[in-house]
Amino acid sequence: MAIEAWLMEENDEDQRLPHHRNPKQFVSLDHLADLGVLYWQLNPKDYENDKELEKIREARGYSYSDMLDLCPEKVENYEEKLRNFYTEHIHGDEEIRCCLEGSGYFDIRDNDDSWIRIWIKAGDLIVLPAGIYHRFTLDTTNYIKLMRLFVGEPVWTAYNRPQEDHPARKEYISSLLPQKIGVVPLEAH
Ligand SMILES: CSCCC(=O)C(=O)O
């Protein structure tokens, strides 16, 4: 099954809970694509020989990869990292993650600034565009193993919101289709 994404109910409950609205409001892959978010489903058991992954990496220039095994034994400053991941930020480059084990939530801002929660599980490859506000949290299973991809030498710098003057932010905003963000063209006035 493809990934699930939904509009979040924002409240003070544990960030690792699903935070569905009542009734649930799911978000389609098409809408994610309108926001510049890309998605593929791969075989997480055989990613080393996955022809589709190879093609994606070649087409998009993802020359670099490493693993992030997100558990306290393997990650230095685990709690602090988790806090930083859940602090709303952007990057100057795409954020490319493939889930190999476990699961977690990538939250991204919709074009009206509400949070969309994307549930990532084994086999899900997701690309967040440069300049999109986002954050990440583990879910209640408390574990995820991610492959991180990058074009060339990796830069993981996070710029916390607000970043309206950051070039990547400006570029991202101008990449959104006007009709999708409710901007009325000048001719219509
Ligand atoms: C755990 S990977 C996702 C967290 C994130 O947004 C980041 O690393 O920049």
Ligand SMILES: [Fe+2]
């Ligand atoms: Fe990020």
